[in-house]
Amino acid sequence: MSCSSFKFKCLQYFFILHIFASTSILLSSTHNSSINNFLEIANSSEVFDWMMSIRRKIHENPELCYEEFETSKLIRSELDKMDVPYKHPVAITGVIGFIGTGLSPFVALRADMDALPMQEMVEWEHKSKVDGKMHACGHDAHVTMLLAAAKILKHHEKEIQGTVVLVFQPAEEGGGGAKKILDAGALENVTAIFGLHIAPDIPIGEVASRPGPIMAGSGRFEAKISGKGGHAAIPQHSIDPILAASNVVISLQHLVSREADPLDSQVVTVTKFQGGSAFNVIPDYVIIGGTYRAFSKQSFNQLRKRIEQVIIGQAAVHRCNATIDFLDEVRPNYPPTVNNGDLHEHFVNVAVNMLGINKVNSAVTPSMAAEDFSFYQKVMPGYWFWLGVQNASHKRLQSLHSPYLEINEDGLPYGAALHASLAASYLLKYQQDVPGVERRYLDEL
Structure with a gap:
């Protein structure tokens, strides 16, 4: 190819590119x-x-x-x-x-x-x-x-x-x-x-x-902590679910502060605590509930597993029984x-x-x-x-x-x-x- 032909081809190519760019703009x-x-x-x-x-x-x-x-x-x-x-x-x-x-x-x-x-x-x-x-x-x-x-x-x-x-x-x-x-x-x-x-x-x-x-992804939980009710003046004859539930609430906070990676944002919050109706009566049971949240599926599933373990374990320490419902049938967990x-x-x-x-x-x-x-x-x-x-x-x-x-x-x-x-x-x-x-x-x- 001659030099003049090459220059012409280059100019032709440049012109096409210019038209394409102008059209795109x-x-x-x-x-x-x-x-x-x-x-x-x-x-x-x-x-x-x-x-x-x-x-x-x-x-x-x-x-x-x-x-x-x-x-x-x-x-x-x-x-x-x-x-x-x-x-x-x-x-x-x-x-x-x-x-x-x-x-x-x-x-x-x-x-x-x-x-x-x-x-x-x-x-x-x-x-x-x-x-x-x-x-x-x-x-x-x-x-x-x-x-x-x-x-x-x-x-x-x-x-x-x-x-x-x-x-x-x-x-x-x-x-x-x-x-x-x-x-x-x-x-x-x-x-x-x-x-x-x-x-x-x-x-x-x-x-x-x-x-x-x-x-974040979000889940919910509700737990019933059962003991043995009785008169508040003679607590030795009862098994106090309020004390057990109180320790559960405190222990759940450790899941984020002591077990989670500080760079992996997670939340466990207890928002419901229901038990008893009189000043001098220890109730038979307490209901607690709340939410747990995380950004990764692995952290979310780990929180759920540990929430159940902590609630059952802390209840047992205080001679109570506990059942946990993650309310999956009421509302699906949000990813x-x-x-x-x-x-x-x-x-x-x-x-x-x-x-x-x-x-x-x-x-x-x-x-x-x-x-x-x-x-x-x-x-x-x-x-x-x-x-x-x-x-x-x-x-x-x-x-x-x-x-x-x-x-x-x-x-x-x-x-x-x-x-x-x-x-x-x-x-x-x-x-x-x-x-x-x-x-x-x-x-x-």
């Missing part, structure tokens, strides 16, 4: 513009006022796990208005909606629906109308943001390169609703799932998450919430493009709280993040599960836009990364 720019448009739509007065109305309706009428019938009805009514198809009932009260082509790939967005058995102490126009029940964990906001994401995505449905699956899930608060959704086969062909949770301590317009473990690494990269890209690099904390400290979103992550790549609902110009919001919790509704548009952007951009990226991906019809989901 243009596609990226168009995509980023669409993401920013999602936030603009969510912040419009029409959508924002609608979100506030929906959230307040749900807040006024809280329903506990697997009792979310009116919440489910409201969700279905709004989806009907948007002409979004859905399946119902799933897992008793759950609703699964679909937006897009009806073909693979499928990506899911999840919102939990249930409230807590708490009396709301905040005096405001839209206070809970149901005594002893309150949306004290922000699930009313979660449902609202997913409905708003549905509205945004439906408006852009022709641009969606696959199907977005909307998961309105019951019973996150102890009922394992995510597991029931999976057991029903509702998400069989979903390739990834995203979820969010409001955070009262993070400013509006900011998010926080991390790859890997972000929430650790572990964020997929590739989805973390995707989340950071989307969040930074939308909010700015200084608004995204991608290395938040893990929490010992638990979240049943973890059930999804056991069977598919999943990603879960915190959404800020604090505002520096207002008073500090109470923590989650507080009867004084107030939601800063200015955070709703950010959650809705992030939901929509994460799903739409994931489908686009998936189609690009997996060319010729097998396409399945909606009925197979």
Whole structure:
């Protein structure tokens, strides 16, 4: 090949590369513009006022796990208005909606629906109308943001390169609703799932998450420690279960302080101690109960084993008998919430493009709280993040599960836009990364 021909070939190659790079930048720019448009739509007065109305309706009428019938009805009514198809009932009260082509790939967005058995102490126009029940964990906001994401995505449905699956899930608060959704086969062909949770301590317009473990696995236990009741004035004629139970509580604390690796976060907390009803009577038995938590399966199983050994052993030292129930049939143990690494990269890209690099904390400290979103992550790549609902110009919001919790509704548009952007951009990226991906019809989901 002559020198001139070689130069021509090099110029030709450089020109092709330049065109390819320019096209990629243009596609990226168009995509980023669409993401920013999602936030603009969510912040419009029409959508924002609608979100506030929906959230307040749900807040006024809280329903506990697997009792979310009116919440489910409201969700279905709004989806009907948007002409979004859905399946119902799933897992008793759950609703699964679909937006897009009806073909693979499928990506899911999840919102939990249930409230807590708490009396709301905040005096405001839209206070809970149901005594002893309150949306004290922000699930009313979660449902609202997913409905708003549905509205945004439906408006852009022709641009969606696959199907977005909307998961309105019951019973996150102890009922394992995510597991029931999976057991029903509702998400069989979903390739990834995203979820969010409001955070009262993070400013509006900011998010926080991390790859890997972000929430702990959680289990519960209840033990009956039986002795021999009698008069408190003559304890030698009795076998005191209160003394035995007290030593059990103290000994259980040593499982973390003396047996666990200090670099492996674990928790054992006794939260229930019930026994006796008179000042001068030693009872026949005492009931104790609590929770244990860890980030690894090995540590979790070791805690469970040692909790049983300590309770039985300490009871025997004090001449009592003990039985332990880990309540597996009442509520399944929650696995650790572990964020997929590739989805973390995707989340950071989307969040930074939308909010700015200084608004995204991608290395938040893990929490010992638990979240049943973890059930999804056991069977598919999943990603879960915190959404800020604090505002520096207002008073500090109470923590989650507080009867004084107030939601800063200015955070709703950010959650809705992030939901929509994460799903739409994931489908686009998936189609690009997996060319010729097998396409399945909606009925197979």
